[in-house]
Amino acid sequence: MRIEIRIFGAEARAAGADALAVDLDGPATCGSLREAMRERSPALAPALGWARFAVNGRYADDETEIGETDEVALIGLVGGG
Amino acid sequence: MRIEIRIFGAEARAAGADALAVDLDGPATCGSLREAMRERSPALAPALGWARFAVNGRYADDETEIGETDEVALIGLVGGG
Amino acid sequence: MATMDAISVSITDGPLGEPPARPDKGACGAWVVFEGVVRGDEGGGPIVALRYTAYEPMAQNQLAELGESVRAEFGVDCLMVEHSRGLVPVGACSFRLSIASGHRKEALAAMDAFIDRMKKDVPIWKEPVRG
């Protein structure tokens, strides 16, 4: 299945895009997405070591399952205020 | 010599006045004034145990000398803000 | 305080407008307004503006949840958050947190805690715009 991931800030600049699509096999989790993104986009590899995922607008851990209809975002270093 | 002391807040209410005049002999200090006031106004005795004097608009310690032309105030518990 | 919600959050385009009125009911005791103003040297060199991007509605929801948890933790009465999205020039206000509370100490502690946590958790980004 195909997961589209929204990207922001320094990560969007590193990837040269504000979204990325990744194909995953079988039951996917944020952890498997993290691994797949590392291969798909070496520019994001450093951030993928520590950045958080949000699934449907909430922070998720690597065990969180994701499906094609979920909204997924990679949240790197934020900078509000 | 005669020293007039301004009094405020709870101390003014205790003394029933916003100023008090005390006669002192010889070279006076805030410490000798404190003792004289204790005798002159028993209602102020509790506050005189800890309240500060101000001489000419600055906090003074008990060694500070005072004369007839100095402006003296007894500063008890303040409550700004 | 009856006239306002305990928590309010808004994310709006460009510099923030005037501060909210102080709650006029209930005599709150302490009312503290913090404004973050864009500095001319943000981000390691002279800039003319910052451009803010918020991941919405997550940013909005996170600000509201953070507001509620800080309100409960510090026992303040009401907490209003405003944040800019888009372009905010140097000297203009991009963030405002207003807190009403019975007493000063908890209002200041709540303010500090809210801003620390916001800077760590709320998905808003800023990018310097150079002249």
Next chain:
Amino acid sequence: MATMDAISVSITDGPLGEPPARPDKGACGAWVVFEGVVRGDEGGGPIVALRYTAYEPMAQNQLAELGESVRAEFGVDCLMVEHSRGLVPVGACSFRLSIASGHRKEALAAMDAFIDRMKKDVPIWKEPVRG
């Protein structure tokens, strides 16, 4: 900041008016305004107002000295103090401290320190006025 003094102090009759404008020069980074508002239950029971008495000019001078020492100690840019004398009804503002600073942490710390020391040292008194 060029348009304002580093320290300003005013003691005026009755409730305070509108807050000062945020310094518009130099992009201060953080601008924090604290307002003390008369509570309906100040002093152990319902009240309608507080009556403030200040020993002037000592109170004014002490506020200015305290402002300067806190400004230097915490490294904030500017500090404006306003205090009421006379009658201030419940719900109105009797004290305002406004601080401009490069960063938030020192602005909040300076605010807390200033108010703590003011409440201990500045010769201003308040008296509850019951209905």
